[in-house]
Amino acid sequence: MLICPICQAPLSAVDNxxxxxxxxxxxxxxxxxxNLLPVQHKNSRDPGDNQAMVEARRRxxxxxxxxxxxxxxxxxxxxxxxxxxxxxxxxxxxxxAQLAAALPQAEGYALDISREAIKxxxxxxxxxxxxxxxxxxxxxxxxxxxxxxxxxxxxxxxxARRLLAPGGCLLRMGPTREHLWELRARLxxxxxxxxxxxxxSLIPDGMHLAHSxxxxxxxxxxxxxxxxxxxxMTPHGWRASAERRAAVIDTTLSVRVAxxxxxxxxx
Numbered sequence: 001m002l003i004c005p006i007c008q009a010p011l012s013a014v015d016n017x018x019x020x021x022x023x024x025x026x027x028x029x030x031x032x033x034x035n036l037l038p039v040q041h042k043n044s045r046d047p048g049d050n051q052a053m054v055e056a057r058r059r060x061x062x063x064x065x066x067x068x069x070x071x072x073x074x075x076x077x078x079x080x081x082x083x084x085x086x087x088x089x090x091x092x093x094x095x096x097a098q099l100a101a102a103l104p105q106a107e108g109y110a111l112d113i114s115r116e117a118i119k120x121x122x123x124x125x126x127x128x129x130x131x132x133x134x135x136x137x138x139x140x141x142x143x144x145x146x147x148x149x150x151x152x153x154x155x156x157x158x159x160a161r162r163l164l165a166p167g168g169c170l171l172r173m174g175p176t177r178e179h180l181w182e183l184r185a186r187l188x189x190x191x192x193x194x195x196x197x198x199x200x201s202l203i204p205d206g207m208h209l210a211h212s213x214x215x216x217x218x219x220x221x222x223x224x225x226x227x228x229x230x231x232x233m234t235p236h237g238w239r240a241s242a243e244r245r246a247a248v249i250d251t252t253l254s255v256r257v258a259x260x261x262x263x264x265x266x267x
Contacts, residue, residue: 001084001109002129005036005139032122033130036139037113049114054092056232058120061094063226065219069259070095072215073151073173074102076261080169082106082146088135088160089113089153093121095173099149100125109140138163147171157204164266169210171263174199176214178258183230186248187240196260203264210265216258224249 002011004020011018017027018034028034049057060066077085077099083106087096090110100108111131112118122130133139136156143165150160151173160170176196184191200209221227228249231237237245 001107001141001144002034002036003139003141005038005133005137010141011139029119031119032126033118033132035115035132036111037132037134049091049117051116053232054114054116054120056229058092058094060226060229060233061092063223065221065226065230066094066257068217069173069215069257070098072261073149073171074098076171076263077147077149078102080147080171080263082168084109084145085147085149086110086138086140086145086163087149087151088138088155089150090117090121090130091151091153092117093124093130095149095151096121096128097124100128106146109145111135111138135159143168149173157202157207160264161204161207161266164207166266169263169265170207171261172199173259173261176216176258176260178216178256180230180234180236180255180257182255183236183248183253186253187236187244200262206267207264208267209262211263212260214258214260216256219255219257221253221255227253 002018004011004024006024007020007022009020009022011020017025019025026034026036073095085103085106085108087099087110090096090112096110108128110128111133113134115132118130118132135154136159138159140163142162145163146165146168148160148163149171177193231245231248
């Protein structure tokens with residue numbers, strides 16, 4: 001199942017880690033994860049979300065603000081009844097843990113390029129195989145997954161197709177144009193619109209859209225820490241001015257959460 005990120009040969013368990021026949025070896029960290037991100041595949045010293053961003057997301061998600069989103073994600077995954085699944089870009093593991101709970105008999109894998117995120121994520125569901133790895137070079141064999149989840153994450157569509165077995169599905173979860181509109185209106189002079197279906201044009205040959213749905217609800221954020229964490233876990237936390245970010249944190253906020261789920265099946 002696991003393949004070497006350097007030579008793509010199969011990885012086997014050795015001592016406290018894994019190795020390939022060419023003797024490329026990767027040790028397991030004390031927290032339980034495997035780091036399969038070679039230095040030559042890094043664009044920076046510590047790629048991905050930093051500790052502050054990871055902690056902000058952890059506090060916000062553990063506060064239950066996006067719990068309906070996680071429940072629906074887990075329901076859709078359970079309907080597919082995969083034998084083996086992968087969460088691509090799992091972050092600090094909140095949604096991954098929901099998937100694991102919904103798929104107790106399945107073999108689960110999760111990866112993120114952020115070591116800080118994976119260090120925290122692997123505590124949520126120790127039974128999974130947690131990986132520090134690149135989403136553009138996923139260290140899993142061709143056609144090895146029945147389900148791949150991508151939640152609020154960039155996606156390499158060709159990698160997703162490579163990983164999926166015939167009939168397998170990519171479960172993509174992302175924002176619609178209405179998502180957090182009230183927050184964006186406070187932060188910017190002009191709220192830029194975008195096409196909710198733009199990503200569908202990126203679906204590669206050999207895959208097709210099997211199902212789409214949207215989940216939306218109103219979210220009341222009365223706690224200043226929750227508002228600060230929401231800013232910190234989105235791009236708006238660094239795009240907007242310091243003055244407008246401070247104004248958002250200082251005032252009660254009611255926002256619409258609006259998320260689209262797409263099931264994209266491999267032929």
